[in-house]
Amino acid sequence: MKNQDFDALLGEIESEIQKDEEEIYTERTLEEAHNPKNVGELKSPSAAARITGSCGDTIQIHLKVEGDIISDCKFITDGCGASIACGSVVTELAKGKTIEEASKITPDDVLAVLGNLPEENLHCAQLAANTLKAAIDDYKRVHY
């Protein structure tokens, strides 16, 4: 196959995949998955948690707490695109909230921002919310 044909084929495959993604996921989910916020680790986090879900993917969340406010929040994941979107949203939701407010963040709150996820990705929102909760529990264990 000539290089040009190969490039054309690659382009076709990519646009097919993009079309499939657009049918399955909301625009907001795709945006958060492709340009996630708060990716990374904090140098000296006030609290941290890492959870591996039943799918085998892991999310880690670091919190920086000042006073009683989550002033910064970062995540990393080796999971699917939906888990990246959920990590991005859950960390955005947590930032600026008090520990008590953030501990009330649920998977449904994440889904509401994303405009829902397909059935097979609902556990990704659960995993992100559970990891946030575990990081908050980690903070409470030391400071409460």
Ligand code: FES
């Ligand atoms: Fe495992 Fe999404 S498939 S977190």
